[in-house]
Amino acid sequence: MATLLRSKLSNVATSVSNKSQAKMSGMFARMGFQAATDEEAVGFAHCDDLDMEHRQGLQMDILKSEGSEEGGEPPLEGDIHYQRDGTGPLPPSASKETGVCSELSGQGKPKITAWEAGWNVTNAIQGMFVLGLPYAILHGGYLGLFLIIFAAVVCCYTGKILIACLYEENEDGEIVRVRDSYVDIANACCAPRFPTLGGRIVNVAQIIELVMTCILYVVVSGNLMYNSFPNLPVSQKSWSIIATAVLLPCAFLKNLKAVSKFSLLCTLAHFVINILVIAYCLSRARDWAWDKVKFYIDVKKFPISIGIIVFSYTSQIFLPSLEGNMQNPKEFHCMMNWTHIAACILKGLFALVAYLTWADETKEVITDNLPSTIRAVVNIFLVAKALLSYPLPFFAAVEVLERSLFQDGNRAFFPNCYGGDGRLKSWGLTLRCALVVFTLLMAIYVPHFALLMGLTGSLTGAGLCFLLPSLFHLKLLWRKLLWHHVFFDVAIFVIGGICSVSGFIHSLEGLIEAFRTNAED
Numbered sequence: 001m002a003t004l005l006r007s008k009l010s011n012v013a014t015s016v017s018n019k020s021q022a023k024m025s026g027m028f029a030r031m032g033f034q035a036a037t038d039e040e041a042v043g044f045a046h047c048d049d050l051d052m053e054h055r056q057g058l059q060m061d062i063l064k065s066e067g068s069e070e071g072g073e074p075p076l077e078g079d080i081h082y083q084r085d086g087t088g089p090l091p092p093s094a095s096k097e098t099g100v101c102s103e104l105s106g107q108g109k110p111k112i113t114a115w116e117a118g119w120n121v122t123n124a125i126q127g128m129f130v131l132g133l134p135y136a137i138l139h140g141g142y143l144g145l146f147l148i149i150f151a152a153v154v155c156c157y158t159g160k161i162l163i164a165c166l167y168e169e170n171e172d173g174e175i176v177r178v179r180d181s182y183v184d185i186a187n188a189c190c191a192p193r194f195p196t197l198g199g200r201i202v203n204v205a206q207i208i209e210l211v212m213t214c215i216l217y218v219v220v221s222g223n224l225m226y227n228s229f230p231n232l233p234v235s236q237k238s239w240s241i242i243a244t245a246v247l248l249p250c251a252f253l254k255n256l257k258a259v260s261k262f263s264l265l266c267t268l269a270h271f272v273i274n275i276l277v278i279a280y281c282l283s284r285a286r287d288w289a290w291d292k293v294k295f296y297i298d299v300k301k302f303p304i305s306i307g308i309i310v311f312s313y314t315s316q317i318f319l320p321s322l323e324g325n326m327q328n329p330k331e332f333h334c335m336m337n338w339t340h341i342a343a344c345i346l347k348g349l350f351a352l353v354a355y356l357t358w359a360d361e362t363k364e365v366i367t368d369n370l371p372s373t374i375r376a377v378v379n380i381f382l383v384a385k386a387l388l389s390y391p392l393p394f395f396a397a398v399e400v401l402e403r404s405l406f407q408d409g410n411r412a413f414f415p416n417c418y419g420g421d422g423r424l425k426s427w428g429l430t431l432r433c434a435l436v437v438f439t440l441l442m443a444i445y446v447p448h449f450a451l452l453m454g455l456t457g458s459l460t461g462a463g464l465c466f467l468l469p470s471l472f473h474l475k476l477l478w479r480k481l482l483w484h485h486v487f488f489d490v491a492i493f494v495i496g497g498i499c500s501v502s503g504f505i506h507s508l509e510g511l512i513e514a515f516r517t518n519a520e521d
Helices: 002-019 023-031 041-070 100-104 114-124 128-164 182-190 197-228 236-252 263-283 302-311 316-324 329-361 372-389 391-406 426-445 449-480 483-520
Strands: 167-169 175-177
Touching: 114 316, 114 329, 128 197, 128 302, 128 316, 128 329, 128 372, 128 449, 128 483, 182 197, 182 316, 182 449, 197 236, 197 372, 197 391, 197 426, 197 449, 236 372, 236 391, 236 426, 263 329, 263 372, 302 449, 302 483, 316 329, 316 449, 372 391, 391 426, 449 483
Parallel strands: none
Antiparallel strands: 167 175
């Protein structure tokens, strides 16, 4: 008890010392703007893992202390029961996390309403990658529109069943939350034979998606600047190099406070850009090419469109943290319904209206079709949003890599990249810079926004949104499922698997061909 009391007092002192640092980010949290963009969604999953590890370590220390004081045996390895309130001081590994992470970890943060949660989900699935949807209609026609609706329905359903996997019945028959993250669910499905395998798979998928997101930001920045100023003697590759030079300071980031304050402005700017594009398309409604919308598909390129559509709906990775931070978790299902209905309507209208305006001339990034008089202004705003959004997935990817490879105790593959004073070692900084350069090299050799987006959506998007939630639902709750739930889960797993494999193969073929073309040039 004495140890527990000291932990609580330490927690109060830590909260007071961090209050001034988190003032700005806390204000956004109270307004409901945490994870205000699709890219900030990655912060939920990352901070959820940190919060879980903190609580596990805290409770383990308490159990060990009480066991030694009372003469009892220490708990066995793996027998960890953590406190859901997360009381106690932050460990060194978590004390570095401020800004967005401090908001999401539940430390001194008020719960969010269903409307605020809906704002986060809406922005997660209505980000700037919506600009690639008209290109999906180009190769899919009406079937592409159907897939936008189908993907919304499936992602809404899998989001709900993923949250259902967090709960189980206790001895009194009450439904209680026994897990806290996507990684927890994955580990529970692989236990007891492989208790950490599932979490590692989810982490690998998350790292791939985060790094590919960073690459997409560099690609779209170079593409937009090149098409905005075609008369300048600067190639798209050169613009990508310039964008990466601006992004190189991301390697020195210690937390997200420096960039989180811009998230709301980025989101508002993006909505304004979408409105401008739709307004221009409506002004040309008389020239819409309805006859160009096909009932048949391009067999070779349509699977890439599937990946693009799926990638635009990815939000499952942060839903467990979001639901855990809601004032009334019972409103989660209703919130998921109206957010995905709204996303489906807006995405469908945006993709169809844009395609009807430019028909067969529709480009990978739809703003490249705008007249030169307004294209430069719109694209500069998009480039600014992309550059300001890049640090979020980059920082989350770095933290996952550091925690998995350098800070995993005796299981770490490499020495700790932080010194005893908590400062990043020079070789650790070099690795961060190397990751930035890697995103540049990928953007230079494969400067194809649609292909990269399709590949990411087919590989990690379909896995995290379709395959794994349905598989986990069947594994953990199959005894309590009704027959139609079992049918839906199996159907989603099979259909998602086919679409994922098909889209991945075609996207990879396109990327290899593009890579060879660029290498020859």
